[in-house]
Amino acid sequence: MSWFYAFDLFGVAVFAITGALMAGRKSMDLFGVLVIAIVTSLGGGTLRDVILGRHPVSWIGNDLYILVASLAAIGTVLWVRFTQPINERGLLVADAFGLAVFTVLGTQVALAHDVPVSAAVIMGVMTGVAGGVMRDIICNEIPLIFHKEIYATACIAGALIYIALQQLQLGTDLASILAMLAVLGIRLAAIRWHLELPRFHLLDREPHDSDK
Amino acid sequence: MSWFYAFDLFGVAVFAITGALMAGRKSMDLFGVLVIAIVTSLGGGTLRDVILGRHPVSWIGNDLYILVASLAAIGTVLWVRFTQPINERGLLVADAFGLAVFTVLGTQVALAHDVPVSAAVIMGVMTGVAGGVMRDIICNEIPLIFHKEIYATACIAGALIYIALQQLQLGTDLASILAMLAVLGIRLAAIRWHLELPRFHLLDREPHDSDK
Amino acid sequence: MSWFYAFDLFGVAVFAITGALMAGRKSMDLFGVLVIAIVTSLGGGTLRDVILGRHPVSWIGNDLYILVASLAAIGTVLWVRFTQPINERGLLVADAFGLAVFTVLGTQVALAHDVPVSAAVIMGVMTGVAGGVMRDIICNEIPLIFHKEIYATACIAGALIYIALQQLQLGTDLASILAMLAVLGIRLAAIRWHLELPRFHLLDREPHDSDK
Numbered sequence: 334m335s336w337f338y339a340f341d342l343f344g345v346a347v348f349a350i351t352g353a354l355m356a357g358r359k360s361m362d363l364f365g366v367l368v369i370a371i372v373t374s375l376g377g378g379t380l381r382d383v384i385l386g387r388h389p390v391s392w393i394g395n396d397l398y399i400l401v402a403s404l405a406a407i408g409t410v411l412w413v414r415f416t417q418p419i420n421e422r423g424l425l426v427a428d429a430f431g432l433a434v435f436t437v438l439g440t441q442v443a444l445a446h447d448v449p450v451s452a453a454v455i456m457g458v459m460t461g462v463a464g465g466v467m468r469d470i471i472c473n474e475i476p477l478i479f480h481k482e483i484y485a486t487a488c489i490a491g492a493l494i495y496i497a498l499q500q501l502q503l504g505t506d507l508a509s510i511l512a513m514l515a516v517l518g519i520r521l522a523a524i525r526w527h528l529e530l531p532r533f534h535l536l537d538r539e540p541h542d543s544d545k
Numbered sequence: 546m547s548w549f550y551a552f553d554l555f556g557v558a559v560f561a562i563t564g565a566l567m568a569g570r571k572s573m574d575l576f577g578v579l580v581i582a583i584v585t586s587l588g589g590g591t592l593r594d595v596i597l598g599r600h601p602v603s604w605i606g607n608d609l610y611i612l613v614a615s616l617a618a619i620g621t622v623l624w625v626r627f628t629q630p631i632n633e634r635g636l637l638v639a640d641a642f643g644l645a646v647f648t649v650l651g652t653q654v655a656l657a658h659d660v661p662v663s664a665a666v667i668m669g670v671m672t673g674v675a676g677g678v679m680r681d682i683i684c685n686e687i688p689l690i691f692h693k694e695i696y697a698t699a700c701i702a703g704a705l706i707y708i709a710l711q712q713l714q715l716g717t718d719l720a721s722i723l724a725m726l727a728v729l730g731i732r733l734a735a736i737r738w739h740l741e742l743p744r745f746h747l748l749d750r751e752p753h754d755s756d757k
Numbered sequence: 758m759s760w761f762y763a764f765d766l767f768g769v770a771v772f773a774i775t776g777a778l779m780a781g782r783k784s785m786d787l788f789g790v791l792v793i794a795i796v797t798s799l800g801g802g803t804l805r806d807v808i809l810g811r812h813p814v815s816w817i818g819n820d821l822y823i824l825v826a827s828l829a830a831i832g833t834v835l836w837v838r839f840t841q842p843i844n845e846r847g848l849l850v851a852d853a854f855g856l857a858v859f860t861v862l863g864t865q866v867a868l869a870h871d872v873p874v875s876a877a878v879i880m881g882v883m884t885g886v887a888g889g890v891m892r893d894i895i896c897n898e899i900p901l902i903f904h905k906e907i908y909a910t911a912c913i914a915g916a917l918i919y920i921a922l923q924q925l926q927l928g929t930d931l932a933s934i935l936a937m938l939a940v941l942g943i944r945l946a947a948i949r950w951h952l953e954l955p956r957f958h959l960l961d962r963e964p965h966d967s968d969k
Binding site: 353354356357358359360361362363364365366368369371379383386388389390392393394396399400410413470471472473 | 595596597598658660661662663664667678682685686687688690691692693696697698701741742743744745746747
Binding site: 383385386446450452455470474475478484485489529531532533534535 | 784803
């Protein structure tokens with residue numbers, strides 16, 4: 334098992350935990366917890382594969398993804414019920430790590446399909462954030478990545494850095510590590526100093542919207 | 546026309562009715578009623594086919610699916626307007642029947658694509674419940690299958706039973722009938738005695754969520 | 758560059774503007790504005806391509822789509838911040854034009870994949886309206902096309918007219934222009950006289966819904 338595959342499974346587990354916690358905040362039943370955990374951890378990669386026309390999608394043909402996501406979800410429920418609350422700080426750092434892995438992985442997969450740079454960046458970002466967006470949509474929340482601390486911007490930077498380093502012939506392993514460190518560094522800095530992108534406020538009701 | 550195909554069309558009609566009723570509760574116009582009915586009845590199978598890379602998806606190439614869903618939606622509007630309210634009890638039983646058919650059908654399709662057992666179960670459940678989840682998301686509701694009486698659990702049991710019976714070489718017809726009876730039995734028992742899965746309640750606001 | 762391709766890019770820009778404005782009403786940050794703009798303008802075509810199994814999807818392999826959508830989104834933010842409010846009337850007309858282009862384009866693509874008429878109409882409507890539906894779902898609104906002035910009905914008419922004219926051997930250019938004029942005419946008339954489809958109101962709470 335390569336180190337990158339181990340990182341990937343770790344990312345799946347972390348994202349599943351954030352999904353299970355959101356399901357708990359919505360008082361879902363155990364099936365709901367499992368579904369939200371699986372969608373959060375595997376939804377981004379599935380959307381990427383479907384848009385790229387890459388079949389079978391990652392988790393079909395490898396039981397381990399579903400298994401890890403399910404165990405992480407069940408473990409979260411048991412942990413919260415029988416021990417102390419989740420360590421917020423630790424989960425945030427783990428989530429930033431998972432985000433870094435997923436972004437680089439998604440960019441790699443897209444480049445292997447010979448897509449142009451703009452599409453490769455979008456695929457990298459999509460792999461990193463789309464699972465969380467699906468989780469929020471199913472749970473009837475406006476996706477938090479669209480109006481909170483810098484999150485997706487770290488993915489954009491990581492995808493661009495990976496692509497640039499690849500073209501410098503640095504080797505996949507070194508390029509992956511440096512790009513992941515970039516995502517992790519930006520994300521942890523954003524958490525530490527509450528960095529946000531500027532927002533676009535539009536206060537007046539605009540009647541044209543009612544027609545679309 | 547095989548008996549299973551007839552069952553499939555019956556399931557499409559029933560799911561379209563539940564979609565049209567939900568659209569009516571949201572005061573949608575006739576186009577909205579049609580869309581929600583079609584998404585509810587064909588959305589699960591479409592998602593399954595797209596993830597499996599199975600083209601063309603089921604309802605392309607067979608006009609009958611769209612036709613049945615549309616007629617069921619229009620019939621629902623006319624029925625509610627001109628006669629008595631919908632018979633709740635009857636609709637619940639019909640819905641359980643449609644769920645049983647869709648689950649077994651989805652599991653069959655997945656197995657025909659040589660996916661592992663975990664993916665076949667997920668495809669069976671997805672075929673049964675994803676249309677209803679899409680209906681609830683479009684209508685801005687938290688999907689009810691995640692916090693109500695046992696519903697998806699019946700699908701999981703049905704998919705597992707179908708796979709087990711297939712491996713016992715029981716023949717597709719007999720395996721299908723027994724698996725459908727399992728889904729139907731569990732679902733009707735859940736309706737009758739209000740069986741629920743345990744829920745996962747998480748009351749404290751967790752700030753880490755605001756970062757994902 | 759054909760005139761139709763120019764129209765297509767114009768439609769992408771207009772839909773991106775409506776997406777950026779909606780993101781602004783939800784106070785999203787700049788990343789959110791970009792995502793909603795891209796999803797609104799390219800989501801319908803992407804869904805159509807994924808369901809048809811057409812790879813690569815339209816915007817992969819042609820950077821111009823993403824570029825136009827992004828520039829339109831950024832331009833919208835700058836325009837609103839530094840000059841006067843958006844001209845509602847003008848945007849409505851531009852949106853109707855984009856809708857006409859997307860509908861005819863989607864119908865053409867579907868027919869090129871040899872799907873039956875019912876599926877071609879659905880693909881045309883989907884290309885025209887699904888991006889806006891995704892925008893509304895992500896922004897946690899019930900999609901407005903399901904309960905406002907005639908919008909999708911114009912797409913249905915346009916797709917049917919295009920298919921009929923094609924079968925009369927009128928030539929793609931002439932059929933496209935006439936079908937677009939039909940969409941545009943119906944839509945502008947609906948805006949001008951506030952035409953609506955009849956709605957389906959269902960007031961009583963129906964307990965069967967809680968089980969699906």
